[in-house]
Amino acid sequence: MSDNKYSLEFLLEMYRKMVLIRQFEDRVKFLFLEGIMPGTIHQCQGQEASAVGVCMALNEDDVITSTHRPHGHAIAKGVSIQSMMDELFGKITGCCKGKGGSMHIGDLDKGMIPAVAIVGGNIPLATGAALAFKMRKEKRVAVSFMGDGATNEGAFHEAVNMGAIWNLPVLYVVENNLYGASTPVGMVVRTKNISDRAAIYDIPGVTVDGNDPIAVYEAAQEAVARARRGEGPTLLELMTYRITGHSRRDPALYQPKDEKQRAKENEPIGRFRKYLVGNDLTSADVLDKIDAEIEEEIEKVVVQAQKAADPKPEDALEDMFVESI
Amino acid sequence: MSDNKYSLEFLLEMYRKMVLIRQFEDRVKFLFLEGIMPGTIHQCQGQEASAVGVCMALNEDDVITSTHRPHGHAIAKGVSIQSMMDELFGKITGCCKGKGGSMHIGDLDKGMIPAVAIVGGNIPLATGAALAFKMRKEKRVAVSFMGDGATNEGAFHEAVNMGAIWNLPVLYVVENNLYGASTPVGMVVRTKNISDRAAIYDIPGVTVDGNDPIAVYEAAQEAVARARRGEGPTLLELMTYRITGHSRRDPALYQPKDEKQRAKENEPIGRFRKYLVGNDLTSADVLDKIDAEIEEEIEKVVVQAQKAADPKPEDALEDMFVESI
Amino acid sequence: MKRLGIAEALREGIRQEMARDERVFCIGEDIAIPGGWGGAFTVTLGLEKDFPDRMLNTPIAENGFMGIACGAAMMGLRPIADVQYSDFLFCAMDQVCNNVAKMRYMSGGKAKVPMVIRAPVGVTGRGSQHAQNMETFFMPLQGVRIACPATAYDALGILRTAVRSDDPIMIFEHKLLYGSKGARAESGAFDASSDIPDEDYTVPIGKAVVRKEGKDITIIGTLLMMHRALQAAEQLEKQGISAEVIDPRWLVPFDLETVRKSVRKTGAVMTVEESAKQGGIGAEIVATIVEEMSDDLKAPPIRLAAPNTVVPFAPPMEKFYIPQVEDIVDAAKKLLN
Amino acid sequence: MKRLGIAEALREGIRQEMARDERVFCIGEDIAIPGGWGGAFTVTLGLEKDFPDRMLNTPIAENGFMGIACGAAMMGLRPIADVQYSDFLFCAMDQVCNNVAKMRYMSGGKAKVPMVIRAPVGVTGRGSQHAQNMETFFMPLQGVRIACPATAYDALGILRTAVRSDDPIMIFEHKLLYGSKGARAESGAFDASSDIPDEDYTVPIGKAVVRKEGKDITIIGTLLMMHRALQAAEQLEKQGISAEVIDPRWLVPFDLETVRKSVRKTGAVMTVEESAKQGGIGAEIVATIVEEMSDDLKAPPIRLAAPNTVVPFAPPMEKFYIPQVEDIVDAAKKLLN
Numbered sequence A, B: 001m002s003d004n005k006y007s008l009e010f011l012l013e014m015y016r017k018m019v020l021i022r023q024f025e026d027r028v029k030f031l032f033l034e035g036i037m038p039g040t041i042h043q044c045q046g047q048e049a050s051a052v053g054v055c056m057a058l059n060e061d062d063v064i065t066s067t068h069r070p071h072g073h074a075i076a077k078g079v080s081i082q083s084m085m086d087e088l089f090g091k092i093t094g095c096c097k098g099k100g101g102s103m104h105i106g107d108l109d110k111g112m113i114p115a116v117a118i119v120g121g122n123i124p125l126a127t128g129a130a131l132a133f134k135m136r137k138e139k140r141v142a143v144s145f146m147g148d149g150a151t152n153e154g155a156f157h158e159a160v161n162m163g164a165i166w167n168l169p170v171l172y173v174v175e176n177n178l179y180g181a182s183t184p185v186g187m188v189v190r191t192k193n194i195s196d197r198a199a200i201y202d203i204p205g206v207t208v209d210g211n212d213p214i215a216v217y218e219a220a221q222e223a224v225a226r227a228r229r230g231e232g233p234t235l236l237e238l239m240t241y242r243i244t245g246h247s248r249r250d251p252a253l254y255q256p257k258d259e260k261q262r263a264k265e266n267e268p269i270g271r272f273r274k275y276l277v278g279n280d281l282t283s284a285d286v287l288d289k290i291d292a293e294i295e296e297e298i299e300k301v302v303v304q305a306q307k308a309a310d311p312k313p314e315d316a317l318e319d320m321f322v323e324s325i
Numbered sequence C, D: 001m002k003r004l005g006i007a008e009a010l011r012e013g014i015r016q017e018m019a020r021d022e023r024v025f026c027i028g029e030d031i032a033i034p035g036g037w038g039g040a041f042t043v044t045l046g047l048e049k050d051f052p053d054r055m056l057n058t059p060i061a062e063n064g065f066m067g068i069a070c071g072a073a074m075m076g077l078r079p080i081a082d083v084q085y086s087d088f089l090f091c092a093m094d095q096v097c098n099n100v101a102k103m104r105y106m107s108g109g110k111a112k113v114p115m116v117i118r119a120p121v122g123v124t125g126r127g128s129q130h131a132q133n134m135e136t137f138f139m140p141l142q143g144v145r146i147a148c149p150a151t152a153y154d155a156l157g158i159l160r161t162a163v164r165s166d167d168p169i170m171i172f173e174h175k176l177l178y179g180s181k182g183a184r185a186e187s188g189a190f191d192a193s194s195d196i197p198d199e200d201y202t203v204p205i206g207k208a209v210v211r212k213e214g215k216d217i218t219i220i221g222t223l224l225m226m227h228r229a230l231q232a233a234e235q236l237e238k239q240g241i242s243a244e245v246i247d248p249r250w251l252v253p254f255d256l257e258t259v260r261k262s263v264r265k266t267g268a269v270m271t272v273e274e275s276a277k278q279g280g281i282g283a284e285i286v287a288t289i290v291e292e293m294s295d296d297l298k299a300p301p302i303r304l305a306a307p308n309t310v311v312p313f314a315p316p317m318e319k320f321y322i323p324q325v326e327d328i329v330d331a332a333k334k335l336l337n
């Protein structure tokens, strides 16, 4: 990992956010398996560093788009976990008033467009947001998070090409967790790195250890700076691993055991703890305390979410159009 | 151009085919402008070398797919010009029984899938044909002709990726005529060569002078051989120019005058004549005679097409399904 | 007041809206290439001179640029995105149906997608992939509004309404109605020009118009079919049948009230459409009329439509495919018997 | 004879067809990954062991692999292509609508596209982009046939018919009907298992089935709605109303004769569907019935459908969105008054 140029406050913030995501996800998984929570989920345990590293390089008024696996991105971008938990429970107080659900989490006030559950479908949206920033001469940046699998969709190619030819302030962030659903990336992509794909659009492509939040942060910072300078998009490939199933109830038997084992040892939070404590930047106690605070926070959030009001059935009829006729 | 390794017969066949395409197109253009022919057209004057060079490297049972601009490919692959002219006139004797028209010219018996008028839409089809050949262990090859503009469609990316990962016997032939409709390629593609796009699929990408039929032939031959050996696809970019409008009645004012002028000097038939005569491989008389024969042939074809029967109106109801219920 | 065809009226409307509101921009293929055509049907011709930074020529990538327009709209811009032929919307269905249409609802009403999509339709001698009346395919879609202007007056008014609306609106235009002169002259082209007032008028969302009053039968059709219905009504008049012709102008939302008023009077209703009958627009209209106003009906409504086939190329088959004026006349007479 | 759920029946059918005919192959995402799921709903689970070379796992690229399947079909293979959720067909609309459906016609009858497309539909707690009953969107499309099997018996019979047909056939399957056990258990899952005969039976193209006879009212619905209609019919029976339930099984071609026979008897007809009413399947069915058999109708047909909104996520709203058994009962009673 990088050397000691960050304040402890910054590093602990990084840690805190990653743990917040992890605990949120673990708790949600539990609620699902208990049958308490409706719907379906795709979770990001093991991929926290990419969400956090990228979003910490962003300003509040920058905008992200996400996928079927959006919880981590949302938390990292600052969407309230209460409004997220409420949404997962289908409550009227949810960030989408119960209309979206897990796969469409988002909050425009926090700079997150509702997540898109169609693989690849969010990439043009982020590109379009960046177009708006550029046309209005705002110094804002848009980020499209996507999985490795998404880079095989036509939408990826079309959007990245336009981002490139128009020099838009957008980051294409590929979280390469080695699988698209159950499909190993090597089965569907022939080149070594997905970042190699950047070359045909004549934009920079970078592959980074996606489980190192500082490395992610630094790569994102550089790409963001470039975008803000008006020099166009970057394709950022973050190497990571999903240490949970693809979706609800997936035992992920397609992942080799030893690969899984290595991935667990390499998961970002444990690694970051080791880094912080091992380099005497802080103590295990301090980190444990953060963990405990977050646990408490999430507990409260769950309790409140369960108490929150359901939408009325007829609320289904609202929110179709701005203008009623 | 290449040295003298081809028989005169072969070279004259090449010449003959290019002239056949040119005269067919010129005659069709005339018929359109006269208002005698229905529908709309996209013509390929100036691009004859790519169609002929590629198709001469194919066997009869190889298969091609084409685009909104398919006449040249069809003629080069051996579709009867009578059946094409009949189709353009909307006659029941047309290669699609009058149901297709100019943009859907094809004849499966000659190894040409009906042309697809949706830009990029034919690329998956050729890839699928190649998949069939591979699964059946046939040594056949499929070719997808496409324009430079088509390589920006998602369909290109998706199909070429699958062609690559499955090592399919397919050629992706990009006729780069510097424009997609009125849009200069440099406005929508940032890299120098479109063949650079091959790299991200880990397949060979080659750029060739597309107005030199021998260079095209040789590049195609190599790619075809590779495909037949089971080594997968090649992306072949053929640099050429459309010396006519994009479609019926387009004066192509978006093409700079000097560029047009240079292109006319570089058009493949004049160049090939110079090569053949200049190298004393044949005489202008021989070539003129070929031209005249073709003129006569086309004249007959037009006369017969105009005399051919129209489909009955109710024929519109036929050919929907193989199995009637 | 001046006389304009649909292409000119749209161009005028786009120009005015871009001048009025700097959030408005156009995005599409070949829309603003110097020396080019202003899109496939001249609608945006020359606008790049007035708005060099707001006319975006895209690569051929419909799904991509529709999604980009959607993203830009969510950030507060007002894109006018066009496809050269409505058939190409099949390439962009994911973005249009899954994002443009749903973003607002999915966000619980937080997102706005103030976006206009323009698309030329109609069967016009180009074979089956450049012929589809794609408005039909969007009828089941929830979250967009759908307009079909048949005259230059309406085209301009609807364009203004659409650009100013905070919701996504699709405008389907007919290739044979753009104009009948110059680069747009086509065999079968029909003069749909109007006297255009100088005032800044709009056409309200969801308001139909009665193009011709009548008392014996109500004929409902949009775009080219509306004009054919008017011609048929003239012929019917000569034969003693008084037909009322309704141009819905908007398919979504549909102006049931105007239809109701008419059906109360005539008791007989038929729809005319240019695409296949199966799953067509007529189905929705007829089923609604039957549910809502069966007491007023003297006879079951009928749908005149193209046969259930792909669109053929050859002129005799194509003519057979598209409902003709005589077909409308015949169907109306049959209905009244 | 054995008892199978829809997922197993389809798996069995695919296995048998692949064994019978080596031209048959499967293509789709995650369909045959060792240790994986056999597609999103276990239908192809384990088939890669029997047919290692004929189970093609694709990248996430629906438009691409549908076009590839189409190309392979034209060369004589018989692909079974599936999308994990029918919603993703929006990504593949170009290939399905412009090529798969039109190739034969455009070629003047020379091309054959013997291709099967499988797609799971239904509103099942996953939010609006994994919920669409996409069969509705294909109703206007010409050149494909559309099946909606509601039982395991039909699923297997239709699968066989589809694989053996020389024409493109789309099979829409319902997520809640695949099975109600194990990995496919879903909240709301419904047992649609059947006794499956050992013989090689098929379900003929375009043949509906009367699921329950009755004399007062005809209820028409497919997939989950067919089962709800049956449940509603039971309740109605208790209230003295005899409902006939028709399962069309095929939307295209539609078995009008079976409906005609029923309507002659009952004189009253309603459709039930899971997606929005506007532009729905009910529209086509009702409009056709009105045109074809109005003399037999004692009351105007009605369409029971979801409201005209995007699909919401939260359970109370979702329940409101989908027609429930009680809604069918109420609507039937209203119609008969």
Ligand SMILES: Cc1ncc(C[n+]2csc(CCOP(=O)(O)OP(=O)(O)O)c2C)c(N)n1
Pocket: A068, A069, A117, A118, A119, A120, A146, A147, A148, A149, A150, A151, A177, A179, A180, A181, A246, D029, D060, D062, D084, D088, D091
């Ligand atoms: C267009 C589309 N096709 C298929 C799916 C089903 N699906 C959901 S997630 C997923 C895998 C995505 O892989 P990747 O992009 O690598 O993201 P990850 O799940 O690994 O985060 C698939 C196939 C979908 N949601 N959308």
Ligand SMILES: Cc1ncc(C[n+]2csc(CCOP(=O)(O)OP(=O)(O)O)c2C)c(N)n1
Pocket: B068, B069, B117, B118, B119, B120, B146, B147, B148, B149, B150, B151, B177, B179, B180, B181, B246, C029, C060, C062, C084, C088, C091
């Ligand atoms: C999907 C789609 N978008 C747009 C068009 C309209 N169109 C027809 S040809 C063409 C340009 C194609 O450019 P290119 O691929 O370079 O082929 P060329 O015409 O130069 O041969 C366009 C935009 C189309 N037919 N299909």
Ligand SMILES: [Mg+2]
Pocket: A147, A148, A149, A175, A176, A177, A178, A179, A180, A181
């Ligand atoms: Mg992945």
Ligand SMILES: [Mg+2]
Pocket: B147, B148, B149, B175, B176, B177, B178, B179, B180, B181
């Ligand atoms: Mg070109």
